[in-house]
Structures are given as structure tokens and as C-alpha cells.
Amino acid sequence: xxxxxxxxxxxxxxxxxxxxxxxxxxxxxxxxxxxxxxxxxxxxxxxxxxxxxxxxxxxxxxxxxxxxxxxxxxxxxxxxxxxxxxxxxxxxxxxxxxxxxxxxxxxxxxxxxxxxxxxxxxxxxxxxxxxxxxxxxxxxxxxxxxxxxxx
Numbered sequence: 001x002x003x004x005x006x007x008x009x010x011x012x013x014x015x016x017x018x019x020x021x022x023x024x025x026x027x028x029x030x031x032x033x034x035x036x037x038x039x040x041x042x043x044x045x046x047x048x049x050x051x052x053x054x055x056x057x058x059x060x061x062x063x064x065x066x067x068x069x070x071x072x073x074x075x076x077x078x079x080x081x082x083x084x085x086x087x088x089x090x091x092x093x094x095x096x097x098x099x100x101x102x103x104x105x106x107x108x109x110x111x112x113x114x115x116x117x118x119x120x121x122x123x124x125x126x127x128x129x130x131x132x133x134x135x136x137x138x139x140x141x142x143x144x145x146x147x148x149x150x151x
Contacts, residue, residue: 046107052136057070077122
């Protein structure tokens with residue numbers, strides 16, 4: 001199963017971009033050979049902030065078994081899906097949009113939508129100030145810093 005990380009390069013070494021990335025990297029056994037694809041994106045800060053948010057939501061609630069399931073459900077609940085399939089029994093299956101090629105503006109639009117949806121529909125009892133403070137510590141930056149590249 002692939003592990004998605006944001007890394008920062010410096011001096012010929014890749015380092016985790018945020019504490020949440022370091023936690024994911026620790027899941028890889030020492031001396032394991034891994035394949036790496038390096039891509040540069042203008043939306044890395046917003047993506048890192050969002051991933052820290054999803055990890056925190058998984059930790060705080062029993063709604064999702066892992067961050068991937070949470071991400072999928074959150075995308076769909078915010079209306080960011082590519083297709084809807086309804087089979088003969090009436091079962092509905094949504095396919096969330098791929099975020100792989102999103103630019104900073106798309107990330108900002110989604111995160112803004114998600115923060116509003118979290119507070120109003122998904123987890124209205126959540127203490128948003130506590131979540132935000134924890135997410136900012138996990139991501140290693142404030143939401144404003146992450147969003148600055150979009151302004």
C-alpha cells in the first residue's frame with residue numbers, strides 16, 4: 001500500500017515536510033528499498049495542511065477507520081466527485097475527484113468548502129479552534145501560511 005508523504009529537499013537529503021509526514025514515514029521499516037517519484041507542486045503547503053486536518057479528524061472521531069476513507073467521504077460530502085453510478089438495486093456509488101493535479105486554487109476552494117461543511121453538517125459539535133490549533137501544529141504551519149500561495 002503506497003504511503004503519501006510531502007518531503008522537503010536540502011543538501012541532497014529529503015526530510016518530512018511536517019510532523020504528520022514524519023509519522024507516516026516511521027511506518028516504513030528501516031533499510032527498506034522504496035521507489036520515489038518527485039513532483040513539485042505549487043499547492044504543497046495547502047495539501048500538507050489538509051492532510052494534517054484529515055489525520056486529526058480520524059484521531060478525534062470514530063467516523064473513519066483511516067485517513068484515506070476520511071478523505072474519500074469528505075470529498076464526496078463537499079461535492080467534489082467525478083461520477084455517480086446507480087446500479088439496478090438502487091445502490092449509489094460516488095467516485096471522488098482526483099486531487100493529484102489540483103493547483104493551489106482548487107485546494108483552497110476545497111478546503112474552504114470542507115471547513116464550512118465540517119462546522120455545519122459533518123461534525124457540528126466539533127471544537128473548531130482546538131482542531132485548527134492541532135492541525136496547525138501537525139502541519140507545521142497556520143492555515144493562513146498554507147493559503148498564502150493562493151492569494
